[in-house]
Amino acid sequence: xxSVTQLGSHVSVSEGALVLLxxxxxxxxxxxxxxxVQYPNQGLQLLLKYTSAATLVKGINGFEAEFxxxxxxxxxxxxxxxMSDAAEYFCAVSPMDSSYKLIFGSGTRLLVRP
Amino acid sequence: xxxxxxxxxxxxxxxxTPVTLxxxxxxxHRYMYWYRQDPGHGLRLIHYSYxxxxxxxxxxxxxxxxxxxxxxxxxxxxxxxxxxxxxVYFCAISHQGRGTSAYxxxxxxxxxxxxxx
Numbered sequence: 001x002x003s004v005t006q007l008g009s010h011v012s013v014s015e016g017a018l019v020l021l022x023x024x025x026x027x028x029x030x031x032x033x034x035x036x037v038q039y040p041n042q043g044l045q046l047l048l049k050y051t052s053a054a055t056l057v058k059g060i061n062g063f064e065a066e067f068x069x070x071x072x073x074x075x076x077x078x079x080x081x082x083m084s085d086a087a088e089y090f091c092a093v094s095p096m097d098s099s100y101k102l103i104f105g106s107g108t109r110l111l112v113r114p
Numbered sequence: 115x116x117x118x119x120x121x122x123x124x125x126x127x128x129x130x131t132p133v134t135l136x137x138x139x140x141x142x143h144r145y146m147y148w149y150r151q152d153p154g155h156g157l158r159l160i161h162y163s164y165x166x167x168x169x170x171x172x173x174x175x176x177x178x179x180x181x182x183x184x185x186x187x188x189x190x191x192x193x194x195x196x197x198x199x200x201x202v203y204f205c206a207i208s209h210q211g212r213g214t215s216a217y218x219x220x221x222x223x224x225x226x227x228x229x230x231x
Contacts, residue, residue, distance in 0.1 A: 043118075090156055090157065094218040102159075
């Protein structure tokens with residue numbers, strides 16, 4: 001069965017520092033991949049998606065993610081953290097053979113220190 | 115923002131009582147989903163619908179039922195609520211899904227916080 005692993009339930013960075021949130025998936029066939037962000041007391045908002053068109057994907061709010069097939073990874077990065085980036089981030093996969101599904105990782109809460 | 119509303123937004127109920135949560139969309143999307151969100155588990159799929167009166171189970175469907183009598187509404191029912199069903203429930207919609215090769219970009223509602231005492 002497909003699974004998604006997000007390393008680190010909490011990540012803390014200083015404002016202006018690099019943000020790196022890790023996501024690894026288990027699949028023999030590269031799936032579609034997504035990053036969602038959830039601000040407090042809100043629903044999930046799509047940050048970016050990988051649909052096999054390009055391995056480096058740019059999203060909203062300055063975030064980007066790189067698909068690496070050899071590492072089965074889809075890590076999320078942002079060069080310079082802003083206080084407003086504090087939120088919970090979820091990686092999700094949509095298997096190619098059952099594309100109606102989204103399988104979510106357990107989430108990483110990003111804390112941004114002033 | 116996708117036109118998705120959930121009602122109620124907050125509910126406190128007692129063990130053994132029935133509870134119905136409503137998801138309403140104005141996007142005319144075919145596919146609708148119910149998830150629950152619990153700390154350390156991310157979001158887990160309860161049930162989904164691929165059309166009016168067409169529904170199927172997700173990974174955590176025990177204790178839940180759903181109904182979809184029209185495109186815009188998807189109801190989640192807890193027949194007899196238990197404390198283990200205390201959670202935040204999210205509805206999502208997509209216009210692509212089962213039977214297509216397109217990726218499944220889902221749009222989420224604001225959530226319903228349910229507490230079962």
